[in-house]
Amino acid sequence: MRKSLVVGNWKMNGTLASAEALALGVAAGLSSSSADVAVCAPYVFLPRLHEILKDTKLALGAQNIADKESGAFTGEISATMLSEMGCKYALVGHSERRTYYGDSNASVAARFCQAQSKGIVPILCIGETLEQREQDQTFAVIDEQLQAVIDLAGIAAFAGAVIAYEPVWAIGTGRTATDDQAQEVHYYIRQYLASKDQSIADNMQILYGGSAKPDNAKGLFAMPDIDGGLIGGASLDADSFLQICRSV
Numbered sequence: 001m002r003k004s005l006v007v008g009n010w011k012m013n014g015t016l017a018s019a020e021a022l023a024l025g026v027a028a029g030l031s032s033s034s035a036d037v038a039v040c041a042p043y044v045f046l047p048r049l050h051e052i053l054k055d056t057k058l059a060l061g062a063q064n065i066a067d068k069e070s071g072a073f074t075g076e077i078s079a080t081m082l083s084e085m086g087c088k089y090a091l092v093g094h095s096e097r098r099t100y101y102g103d104s105n106a107s108v109a110a111r112f113c114q115a116q117s118k119g120i121v122p123i124l125c126i127g128e129t130l131e132q133r134e135q136d137q138t139f140a141v142i143d144e145q146l147q148a149v150i151d152l153a154g155i156a157a158f159a160g161a162v163i164a165y166e167p168v169w170a171i172g173t174g175r176t177a178t179d180d181q182a183q184e185v186h187y188y189i190r191q192y193l194a195s196k197d198q199s200i201a202d203n204m205q206i207l208y209g210g211s212a213k214p215d216n217a218k219g220l221f222a223m224p225d226i227d228g229g230l231i232g233g234a235s236l237d238a239d240s241f242l243q244i245c246r247s248v
């Protein structure tokens with residue numbers, strides 16, 4: 001039985017004061033959620049959040065991680081640094097990173113490996129654009145994005161990872177994939193992994209992301225291959241996020 005996981009991705013929002021209040025608000029409401037819950041906060045808030053969340057059930061994550069171990073890489077944040085700040089998770093390959101900052105499949109795979117090298121669980125984000133969906137390329141895109149990581153890290157590495165399916169056309173657009181559309185791709189991802197290793201596929205937590213909200217989370221999370229969510233906008237409000245966490 002796979003445990004559900006709900007992760008908030010705060011993106012580039014908030015101030016230190018609002019981040020503290022949001023984190024404490026979420027942590028205070030977690031006793032009634034059966035899912036594991038984490039928030040991926042902006043890097044500079046992590047030290048303070050690490051301090052105030054220490055004795056709570058709310059885990060911390062980063063929104064990205066360097067593809068190298070250390071050295072002359074101005075502006076990057078290493079896996080060692082994130083591990084020191086108490087990060088349990090790191091997003092790798094979020095579509096906003098791929099689209100705006102040029103993160104390639106190869107660099108995403110390197111980030112995945114860096115995270116694991118320091119005991120951080122990578123949350124590998126994959127998903128197609130609207131154009132790719134309309135051209136029936138969804139599964140080909142998923143294959144490529146998954147295979148690049150399998151090639152570098154090996155299929156066994158997925159035992160310590162999470163996958164998030166985020167159709168790019170549903171992110172921040174208010175246009176959610178229907179329960180069936182999301183389930184179809186989640187099933188496909190699990191079958192792809194199963195063709196390499198059945199047990200890894202069976203145990204893999206596959207999260208859905210893209211305009212998930214309190215009013216659609218229950219339907220999505222009820223699908224057999226959807227194990228939780230990666231939540232953007234709705235994670236910026238403690239009550240909305242907690243409602244989603246309670247929908248698993």
Ligand SMILES: O=C(CO)COP(=O)(O)O
Nearest residue numbers: 009171172210211232233
């Ligand atoms: O990108 C997302 C989470 O990583 C989804 O964002 P929204 O929930 O705002 O659509």
